[in-house]
Amino acid sequence: MYLTMNRFKVxxxxxxxxxxxxxSRDSHLKSVPGFVAFHLLKGPEKAGYRLYASHTFWDxxxxxxxxxxxxxxxxxxxxxRGPSDLYVEPPELELxxxxxxxA
Numbered sequence: 820m821y822l823t824m825n826r827f828k829v830x831x832x833x834x835x836x837x838x839x840x841x842x843s844r845d846s847h848l849k850s851v852p853g854f855v856a857f858h859l860l861k862g863p864e865k866a867g868y869r870l871y872a873s874h875t876f877w878d879x880x881x882x883x884x885x886x887x888x889x890x891x892x893x894x895x896x897x898x899x900r901g902p903s904d905l906y907v908e909p910p911e912l913e914l915x916x917x918x919x920x921x922a
Contacts, residue, residue: 820877820917821878821879821880821883821914821915821917822876822914822915822917823875823877823883823914823915824872824874824875824912824913824914825872825912825913826871826872826911827872827873827906828865828867828869828870828906828907828908829868829869829870829871829905829906829907830868830904830905830906830907831864831868831869833869833904834861836905837905838859838861845894846895847894847895848875848886848895850891851882851886851891853877853878853879853885854875854877854878854882855876857875858873858874859871859872859873860872860873868907880914880916883914
């Protein structure tokens with residue numbers, strides 16, 4: 820299992836607009852080999868922003884790497900960031916490889 824996560828620091832009052840960007844776009848993920856699941860998570864309010872995180876689960880790092888080089892990736896990310904005035908700072912990408920899985 821391989822997890823990619825983006826953390827977003829969204830300006831107060833911009834939460835609805837940020838969520839609309841994500842909910843209205845076609846991610847193209849369901850057609851990508853190795854894709855397992857996607858979650859957009861709303862976190863706590865902090866000093867000056869609302870924390871969000873997107874988690875995408877993949878069968879493997881290779882499946883994720885192939886996705887990032889695909890036409891589906893380019894199509895999914897066209898306009899996905901939304902207006903830059905929604906963010907306190909640019910998103911932060913984090914990558915994780917599974918070392919233990921319990922289900």
